[in-house]
Amino acid sequence: MKKNARIYVAGHTGLVGSAIVRALKKLSYQTILTRSHQELELTDQVAVAQFFESHKPEYVVLAAAKVGGIYANSHYPADFIAQNLNIQSNVIHQAKIHGVKRLLFLGSSCIYPRECSQPIKEEYLLSGSLEPTNRPYALAKIAGIEMCWAYNRQYGTQYLAAMPTNLYGPGDNYDLKSSHVIPALIRKMHEAKIANKEEVEIWGTGTPRREFLYSDDLAEACIFLLNLDESKYSALVSSETQAPLVNVGCGEDITIAELANVIASVVGFEGKINYNTAMPDGTPRKLLCVEKMQMLGWQRKTNLVDGLKIAYQEYMQYKQEKKTDCNILNEIS
Template sequence: MEKEAKIYVAGHRGMVGSAIVRALEKTGYNHIIKRTSSELDLRNQAAVETFFNEQKPDYVFLAAAKVGGIIANSTYRADFLYENIAIQTNVIHQSYVHGVKKLLFLGSSCIYPKLAPQPLKEEALLTGPLEPTNEPYAIAKIAGIKMCEAYRAQYGCNFISAMPTNLYGINDNYHPQNSHVLPALIRRFHEAKISDTPKVEIWGTGTPLREFLYADDLGQACLFLMANYNQAQFINVGVGEDLRIEDLAYMIKDITGYKGSIEFDSSKPDGTPRKLMDVSKLTDLGWTAKTNLPEGIRLAYQDFLAKNIPA
């Protein structure tokens, strides 16, 4: 990307979008286009068309999405399907119409079949049933991948897709019900420490394995892909190693300074048993994550404390 290029980051206030903005600014890009959801409703086709007509961005990072954890995905199934498909359809189509030089669409590791062989290779897409709890979100993201592939095949658009593993970091969502597992645990242990609660209860058995990538590492990966990746097939972005939820819980317990005990509620759902990404395609290109998990959790916890999120 040329330093003078106009770059639109859709979803710039979210965890992923803000990480991309920080990476761009750190690298010397100064013409970054940002719009809040109140300024531009990406679900509104006419509004997105007007925005592209007026701004004419050269490059687009599509990080805007409706996201959430198991509870949110299970509860708001229609919203997750409709809103995500609407957002990405409008942005991808207008990027084609207005001649955007390159677009990067960001998905999620939940696109893979629930019982796909581990680690998850890009070729495993659509080879089996999805995890039921987040199926609507996964289907929306798969549609985005296929849309980028279709616009590339039919119109020659340089639209690429990247599938990050589980993310955490600055500007994460710490909602008590609608957040993902790592930020949810940060909040739960912090509140238990403040209120001197003797026990923290965690959903599930603690045995599922998860991989976690610090969001600012993803931001750097997105810039790397914009500069170095031009293939139709989407590419995994992760760290290539995972750990049990139980081990994650004890790590966050130590970092937050909580002194009580942990109890796992096996009557609650675990979700997918394992989600480890095969990141060999990305590492072969020359990119690897820099932030280890304890360091990243400490940075995320500092951000949580700085935001003074109410109990």
Template sequence: MDTQSKIYVAGSRGLAGSAIVRALKAKGYENLVQRTSQELDLRNQAAVDDFFATEKPEYIFVAAARVGGIHANNTYRAEFLYDNLMIEANIIHSAYRHEAQKLLFLGSSCIYPKLCPQPMKEEHLLTGFLEQTNEPYAIAKIAGLKLCENYCRQYGVNFISAMPTNLYGINDNFDLANSHVLPALMRKFHEAKINGDPAVTVWGTGTPLREFLYVDDLADALIFLMNHYNEIEFVNVGTGQEISIKELALTIKAVVGYEGDLVFDATKPDGTPRKLMDNSRIAAAGWQPKTDLKTGLEETYDWFLQSYDSLRGREAA
């Protein structure tokens, strides 16, 4: 990409998409195309194809998706499968039809088997059963990366895929009903601090191990891949470091400054016991993350504090 290349960021208002837009602008890319979901329903094939016919973007970042934590994935199973299949299929096919130079599809680490060997290597895909609670979302993401792979094989296009580990950061979803574990914990601790609550309850046992990547590091990785990676094989993007949910909760508790107790509700699901990415492929290509977890949490909490009133206002509307 050069600074005048026409770049479409699908999902530019979400956690990953907004980080990609910030990073592109910071690096001097000026010709960005964005559409909100109200302006363009990516589940509508005709609308997506009309958009591509009119705008003809040269480079596409596919960060649009229906996302959520364990509760949302397990509750809206049909919607998570249908919406994500439609979004990715429409964008990928229209990018091919309208001769985009390159496309990068953003997947998820949940594509790997529930009991996957650790750390998870790209070749472990489809070697075992998926985690039941997010199986529909995982199947949709597997379909997306396989679309990219097979459009490359059949049509000779340059469509690549990246599978990030658990993301967090600026513009995350802090809705307690549908958010991921890290922003949910941050909000719980913040509100408990404000309310003077004696304890905060955390779902599960606290024992599962997770890897977390600051979303601005992901954006840097994706721009790096768009400029330097042209292989059919998809790429893991993570930190290579893991932390238990209990230790994560304690770290967030310290960042927020909450002084009450932690209570773990073992009746709630833990999800996959361990999820650590093998990042040797992207490391060999020349990329490494820059932000440690504590620094990322502090920056996220600063943004959360600035945005808290507007977040609550949107939920109340």
């Protein structure tokens, strides 16, 4: 991508999108197109069409999505499938109409079957049943991959789907009802430490294994993919038999119990960790095979402990900013 290329990052205020914008700015890209949810409703077909007509992006990173953990997925399944289908359909279709050179669609490792050989290779897509707790979200993301592939085959577009593993980092969601495991545990551990609580409760048995990637590493991977030379990129998106899909992860996983202990150490919580086994575990294991990315020449830079330390400091800053905002509102009222 040329430094003055028009690059639209859909979902730039979220965990992934904000990391991509930071990375693009760090690399001196000059024309980064962004719109907040209030400025552009991506489920609105007409509004999306008008945006593409007005700004004509050359590259698109589709990081906008409705996301959440087990609680949110189980309580709002219709929202997860409907909103995500609308968002990606509108953006992908307008990208085709307006001649976008390359589009990168961000999915999730939950697209793969619940009972899957490990590590999970890209070709395992649609080889078994999905995890029930996030099935609507996963199906929407699978539809997005299929849409990219179908447009590539029918229209000769250059759309690629990147499937990141579990992510964490600056800009994460710390709402306990909708957050993923790392931000939820950081908040729980911190609040327990401040309140001098003797224990913290965690959903499930603690035995599921998960892989985690720092969000800035994913952002670097996204820009790396968009900048691949024509032959390598074409090999990813032009296959008639293989979906234009690439896993992005670190190739290592740990149990939720091990993760909880690491976060407790980083936060400084010294109490007991209790596991509520009446609550669901989710998929037993999700470890991505990242051989494809490694062969292309990319691998993660930030190890889990270092990433968690940065994430915790960011959470402390987030807490301070929230406190400041509350004080300002109190003074105004």
